[in-house]
Amino acid sequence: xxxxxxxxxxxxxxxxxxLFTDQMPITAGNFIELAKSGFYDGLHFHRxxxxxxxxxxxxxxxxxxxxRAGTGNSPKGTIQDEHPAGAKxxxxxxxxxxxxxxxxxxxxxxxxxxxxxxxxxDWFSPGPSKHPVFGKVVKGLDVVNKIETxxxxxxxxxxxxxxxxxxxxxx
Numbered sequence: 001x002x003x004x005x006x007x008x009x010x011x012x013x014x015x016x017x018x019l020f021t022d023q024m025p026i027t028a029g030n031f032i033e034l035a036k037s038g039f040y041d042g043l044h045f046h047r048x049x050x051x052x053x054x055x056x057x058x059x060x061x062x063x064x065x066x067x068r069a070g071t072g073n074s075p076k077g078t079i080q081d082e083h084p085a086g087a088k089x090x091x092x093x094x095x096x097x098x099x100x101x102x103x104x105x106x107x108x109x110x111x112x113x114x115x116x117x118x119x120x121x122d123w124f125s126p127g128p129s130k131h132p133v134f135g136k137v138v139k140g141l142d143v144v145n146k147i148e149t150x151x152x153x154x155x156x157x158x159x160x161x162x163x164x165x166x167x168x169x170x171x
Contacts, residue, residue, distance in 0.1 A: 003019055003020055003028075004018075004019050004032065004169055004170060005017060005018050005019065005138065005169075005170045006031075006032075006035060006135075006168060006169045006170065007166075007167070007168045007170070008140075008164060009164070009166045009167070009168070010045075010143060010162060011161075011162055012143055012147055012150075013140060013142070013146065014139075014143060015113075015143050016137070016139035016140055017135045017136065017137055017138060018135055018136055018138050019032060019096075019134065019135045019169075020087070020089070020133070020134050020136075023084065023086065023089065024082055024084070024087055024089075025082075026079055026080060026082045027079065027082045027098050027132050028134040030074075030079045030108075030109075031096075031111065031135070032169050034074055035167040035168070035169050039059070039075075040056075040057060040109075040166075041165065041166045041167065042062055042164070042165075043058065043059065043061045043062055044061040044062070044064040044158075044162060044163050044164065045061075045161075045164070046058050046060075046061040046064070046069035046070045046155075046157055047070055047112075047155070047156045047157065048147060048148060048150060048156055048157070048158050049156050050115070050148050050149055051148075052114075052115060052118065053097075053112040053118065054112060054113050054115065054148055055099060055110060055111070055112040056111060056112070056113075056164060057109040057111050058071065058072045058109070058110050059072040059073075059074065059075075059109065060072040064158075064163075069155075072109070072110075073108035073110075074108050077108065078106050078107060078108045079108065080105050081100075081104055081105050081107065081123070081130065081132070082132050082134075083123045083124070083130070083132065087132075088124050089133040090117070090119050090122050090133065091118040091119060091122055091131060091133055092114060092117050092133075093114055093115055093116060093117060094113065094137040094141055095113070095114050095133045095136045095137075096111055096112070096113055096133065096134055096135035096136065096137075097113075097114060097118075097121065097133050098111055099111055099131065100130070100131065102128060104130075107132075111134075112131075113137065113144055115145070115148045147162050150162060
């Protein structure tokens with residue numbers, strides 16, 4: 001059975017992603033559950049760093065100017081870290097990775113799309129950063145690039161808000 005895909009309909013265009021439920025069932029499943037519930041619809045990208053990544057999924061980002069954007073979790077809380085030996089997928093450009101606070105089992109609703117090869121963020125690399133990859137962009141890297149190169153202000157927040165209109169999962 002093929003992995004599910006999702007359409008991320010943003011104010012700058014659509015991004016199609018494959019979700020690695022075959023290798024990362026907890027992390028990808030968490031994203032799918034939140035997407036199907038409508039959790040992501042209407043939120044904004046709250047952290048954009050050119051040459052690094054674009055981050056999304058904080059419930060406080062519904063207001064794109066909220067000082068709390070980037071600090072929230074989903075109503076269901078955090079999920080357990082997923083580090084399966086057979087799923088050593090690196091944080092390469094175009095991959096979706098679970099954001100966390102740096103503490104174990106602190107991932108929730110926030111994720112980022114890598115725009116550079118950020119191998120030091122791999123859960124299997126040496127060092128404290130542990131960000132499991134649970135999907136990849138299969139169409140719409142041009143939209144990822146538009147978001148990545150949008151002008152940002154304080155806190156790496158886009159000056160002109162970039163909205164997630166709707167996330168649709170295709171099983």
